[in-house]
Structure formats: structure tokens, C-alpha cells
Amino acid sequence: MTSSDELLVVGGGIGGLSAALSVAHTGRPVRVLERATEFGEIGAGLQLAPNATRVLDRLGLLERVIDAGVLPDRLVFGDALTGHELTRLEFEDFPRRYGAPYVVLHRSDLLDILVDACRERGVALETGKHVVEIENTTDHVVAHCQDGSRYRGGAAVGADGLRSGTRKMLSDDEPTQSGFVAYRGAIPVQDATRPAELTEVVIWIGPGLHFVQYPLRRGEIYNQVAVFRSPGYAAGRDDWGEPDELDEAFSVTCEHVREAKRSLWRDQHWSMHDREPLDNWLTGRTVLLGDAAHPMLQYLAQGACQAIEDAEVLARCLEQHDSPQWDKALRAYQEERIPRTAEIQRVARVWGDIWHVDGLAAMLRNEVFTQRRHDDHRHIEWLYGGT
Amino acid sequence: MTSSDELLVVGGGIGGLSAALSVAHTGRPVRVLERATEFGEIGAGLQLAPNATRVLDRLGLLERVIDAGVLPDRLVFGDALTGHELTRLEFEDFPRRYGAPYVVLHRSDLLDILVDACRERGVALETGKHVVEIENTTDHVVAHCQDGSRYRGGAAVGADGLRSGTRKMLSDDEPTQSGFVAYRGAIPVQDATRPAELTEVVIWIGPGLHFVQYPLRRGEIYNQVAVFRSPGYAAGRDDWGEPDELDEAFSVTCEHVREAKRSLWRDQHWSMHDREPLDNWLTGRTVLLGDAAHPMLQYLAQGACQAIEDAEVLARCLEQHDSPQWDKALRAYQEERIPRTAEIQRVARVWGDIWHVDGLAAMLRNEVFTQRRHDDHRHIEWLYGGT
Secondary structure, eight states: ESOOOOEEEOOOOOOOHHHHHHHTTOOEEEEOOOSSSSSSSSSSEEOHHHHHHHHHTTTTHHHHHHHBBBSSEEEEEEETTOEEEEEEEEEHHHHHHHOOOOOEEHHHHHHHHHHHHHHHHOOEEOSSEEEEEEOOSOOOEEEEETSOOOEEEEEEEEEOOOOOSSGGGGOOOOOOEEEEEEEEEEEEEGGGGSSSOEEEEEEEETTTEEOOOOOGGGGTTTEEEEEOOOHHHHHSSSSSOHHHHHHHHHHTOOOHHHHTTTTTTSSEEEEEEOOOOOOOOEEEEEOOOOTTTTTOOOSSSHHHHHHHHHHHHHHHHHHOOOGGGHHHHHHHHHHHHHHHHHHHHHHHHHHHHHHHHHHHHHHHHHHHHHSSTTTHHHHHHHHHHOO | OEEOOOOOOOOEEEEEEEEHHHHTTTOOEEEOOOOSOOOOOOSSSEEHHHHHHHHHHHTTHHHHHHHHBOOOOOEEEETTTTTTTTEEOOOOOOHHHHHOOOOEEEEEHHHHHHHHHHHTTTHHHSSSSSSEEEEEEESSSEEEEOOOSSSEEEEEEEEEOOOOOOGGGGOOOOOOEEEEEEEEEEEEEEHHHHSSTTTTTEEETTTEEEEEEEEGGGEEEEEEEEEEHHHHHHTOSSSSTTTHEEEEEEETSOHHHHHHHSSSSSSEEEEEEOOOOOSOOOTTTTEEEEGTOOOOGGSOOOHHHHHHHHHHHHHHHHHSSSHHHHHHHHHHHHHHHHHHHHHHHHHHHHHHHHHHHHHHHHHHHHHHHHHOOOTHHHHHHHHHHHO
């Protein structure tokens, strides 16, 4: 058993590693306890908006992130039924406006960059460490692992994702099933059945479905995600979300989307969850971060971005309060982060509803989108703005 | 029995009298057969958009219409729940842009003006003439009245309203019940509980309801209409639309609307109907006009306006084709009028749906309305524009 004033980070995903690296930058010792036998990420593509790339820039990682990914020119929303463009958001101006660019990259590429940076900064990275209990004492924490090992630290960060074990110390809530299913596919760009422009993030929206397309890894890989409301889930069936539902859901879409859908992986799919916002992330000296704290639906593409924001705020709060003041620092962290992430969890749900409306509401939605001036940033300023 | 080449107009409402007057202007003899014992109009307020006031101007009646009514400064849409303005349409520019002003006046005042003008033009005006059958022969029509009298004419116009008997010659369709109920009240302006600006037409819109306020008769009378979706109708009850439903429906609205609602008449109410568009208005030498041809929901305030448009087109078609060519003229009239009025019938339904949405769709609707530039006329150009 170690006996240090280390920060223990439970979970070595994007949130946990970002937190570890951010805190290590302040000079504190940090140890990451990852359950899996190696670091890895599920899914493929990841969108990083300027509120996250600003943080990565301050961590000295932006150049590596850009090198590993793609700097798209714009985000385009299209009508999945008609194939017509609804609105677009140009990214060219983002560095001037928001202090950093919009980047898309492979999740595993970002994870590799974070692992390397953590190593360079002296973060202790442990794999195969499944934390089954975190013991809060008056002045330290002890993480008990399934393999019998224990780690003592000054405080613990629960960054163990949607199905966080750490969160159980605070809440008996469960993930909220949205009833939507995602099919993904990240394939060599030359194998893509029907890519959109390789310089664009394209989101096709339609009744109860959407389809996302964008390039990864310097344009070598093409990433696509199809999401739809499962009729089987709505009907209470056990075998919901199977490929026949995918085909049926997308049969109404325009030719471009139907063609593009053909290159998705059909052997696996993911159901989409979030949770209700919590009003407390802290128990003793253990605090939540990332999806463990605020799992959100993907419609604002802010899951990873908010985990990265968490990481920076946590490090700043620890810096502003001396180590004996762990409690004060952790309270300051959650006081700053809970309102913002709760708002984003809520808005992400509404944003999904807006994408998926049908009939008259879709007509109104399309009117809102097509009438929007391309240089109107009012709906994203609150998300991407700041420092 | 008369034996002339007169045009017989069945129904002496706004549509019938406008048609009679327009045709009389071309020099043709016209006879109006009105079922009631005197000319009169149900309802109170009437909105005349420039597409109708342009016609009235060409008939030499615009000055009288303006003198009898009010020239409002603008139309304002408000959110019935919050009381906030959503958008506005300024009327100041209308004479330059559309060739005529927007006028609101009492229905009976417009009817009086039309009756007087018809008399001045030598139109034969008959009341107490309930036409029960129109006989089409090869070269004339005979209108048979319930009192046994018969009128022979060159052609007949069925302008007998929503529940038109003439229409039965062409279609066995029935009015479509919208399930919405209207309560009205036109009262001395000093008795109005809570008038809006006296220079405005104000339409408060909310979930399943709306409330209209505007002045009439040089500002002496204040006209209000409350419309709501009847829960009793939806439940299949016989006694639907009673005042308790009115009170319940409007209990959720802002204080201004709740206060204003207090001055409505509670002893009568109207259910709102339209019909599906017909693709033929003509049988023999009998043709439909106004509500008999294209009854529409009130959301575009175009019911009377379209009847007035019908009247002018009918007169023009009769002028362009000689009397022996009645058939040709009547066909030309319906070919011009059916597509336009069918489109307005359809759009009026959608427009009503847009006013009455709830939840997310209302949020989107409010976004569309509030984002609209006040000088953006794209959504009315097709309706008010033309010559």
C-alpha cells in the first residue's frame, strides 16, 4: 500500500487522463487506476469544440491533437429526408473567436496522446486495477482494488464513466435509457460508400433518426454514426436495436444517407444513455468527474469536452487551495462544474428532441435552421465561449 | 318569373354582394337572392388585407370602408402564456408595397356599404328568397325559391356560405369540424376590460388556443375573439364548447389575456369549420363563390378577402368572354380561383396548427417568430401581393 498525498484517479479514459495530466501540471503526484488491462476507448470519432481544445492547448497538446486529427472547415446540418442543407457553422473563425480550433479525431488517438503526456509528466499509470471500494477517512482516501491491492491518496477522483462504481457512493440512480441506438463505422476513407465533403462534419437529421459523417486521422479514416429511435424498445421487446431496425428506420432517408449507411458496422451497436443531473458529486475526499458525474446524450458532442473542462477546473481549484484544504478545493470544483454540466445535460436532451421531430415541428425546426444566419453564434456562444 | 340574361347570385353575404357589385360594374344585370328577411352578417370584426382592399378600391368603396373602420398601425403576435411579443408586421408600408392598406371593420358595416353600392349600381336585391333548387338548362338557369317564386337568369352564382345548398349540386361533402370553438365580443371600447393598443391587431397564441383583439368603427368598438380546442369535442361529448371550457382553457394564459377574456359574450359561441378543397365549382351554368366554394379556417383572416377576390375575377372573366360564352367565362373563373383558394385553405389549417402547438414545437415556433425580421414579408407576399 502506498502512503502518499497523491491524487488517485479511478478510471483512465479521456476524463480521467485529462484530470491526471491537468493536476500533474500543478506539480502534485497523481496515480491513475484503470480497470482494463490496457488503456483504450470505445467508439471511434470524437469532436473537440474550442472549449476543450483551449484546455488541450494550455496542456501543450493541441499541436499533437491537430496532427492526429482533422481540422474541418465547417459543421453542416442537412435534412436526412430531402438531402437539403439546413444550416452551417463555419469553423474558420474559431481560433479568433473562441481562442482555439474545432478538431475531430479518433478517440484512441486522443487517448494515446493523453497516455503519453501523462507518462512524460510522471503520472503513475496502473492498468488492471479494478477499484471496488473507496474508503474515505478524515484526512485521506484508500482505494481497494479487486486484486487485493490498495492505494492511499489525499483524495480520489471517480472518472469511471457512465456506469461509474464511484457514483454509487453518492447516488443510487441508474442511467436513463433514451431508447435510441447507435451504429458506428470508422473505415478507410477509400472504403466509404458515400462520404460527404472530407472537410466537413455533416449531421443529417430526420424524424427519430440522425446520421453523422466526418473524417478522422488526417483524412485517412471516415467516421460515420447512425442513430435512431428503436421501435422495439418502445414496444418493450428484449431484442431491440437489431440491424433490421436500422434498415427500416433509414429506409425513409435520402439516397445519400441510405448509401452511406451501407458502410456501417452491423455486428455491434450501442444504446444511448444519460442520467439526471446530480446536485452533489462529493463525498469525503472522493469526487466525480466526466461521465461518472454528468453523463450526457451526444447531441451537443460535449461528453469528452466537458470531462476535459472538468479536468482543468479541478486542477485550478487544487492550485488555489493548499493540499490540507482538499475539501475546500473539491467543493470549489463541484460548485463551478455542476451548474454548467447540468445545463449541458439538459440542453443536449432538448437538442436531440429538436433533431428528431417530425411533421409540423420538423417544418418549424427547418425554418429555424434555414433562417439562421451562418454567422449567428448565439446558440453556441454559451457552450464554446469563455477563456 | 323573370326572363332575362341576368346573373343570379344566391346569397347576400359579403361574397355574394361583392360578386353582384363587381359584375354590375361590367354593365350586366344582376339579381341577389338572399334567404334571410334582411341583409346581415354573423360575427363582428373583419380583417381586410390589401389583396381585398385593392379590389374594394377598384370598386370605388375603399374610402367608405376606411371611414367605417380602422386603419391599424400593425399586427402583433404575442405569446398567450408569457404575454411577450413574438413578432410584428407593420402596416404603414402596405399602400406602397401592396397597393392598398390593411383595414379592420365591423362585418355589418362592410355589408351596409356593399348593399348601398349594389343599390346605387342597380343590382336587384331580394330578401326572403330561399333558393331550394337551381335548374340548369342548356342556355339558362332557373332558381326555384321556397316561396314558390322562380328567377330565370343567364347563370347562377352560389354564394350561400359554409352550409351552401348550391354546393350540394356538385359535392356531397360536409363541413370539417375543427374541434375549435370561438367566443366573441364586440363592445364599446370603454367597456373593454383590458384592451391592447387601440392601433394594433393583436393575436395572442398559445397551446390549443388563441385570442384576438382589435378596434372597429373608428375605435369606438373593441372586438375580441377567443378560440380554443374543445376537450369535450375531443372526448366525443355532445355538450362541448360551453363557457366552463373557455374558462378552463384560458386559465393558463397571461394576466392580460385572462382579464381581456372577461368581456366576451358568454351566451353564444361558434364552432370552427372548413372543408376539403374541391376541384370543380361549376355545374351547367351554376358556379360557386366565397365560403360556398372554399370555406377556410380563420387563421389567415382570408375568408372574406378571398370571396372579394373571387368577385373581381368572376367579373373580369365575364367581361373577357361575351354573354353567349357564360360557360367559357365560368370555367376561366374557376380555373383561376381554385388553385389559389385551395392553397389558402390548406395553409390556413397549417397556420392554425402553428399557432396552437405546445412544448418543443412551441419553442421552435417562438424562435421562428422572434427571429423574423419585422420587414421580412416572404410569408405574406404570396397572399397580399399581386395586382
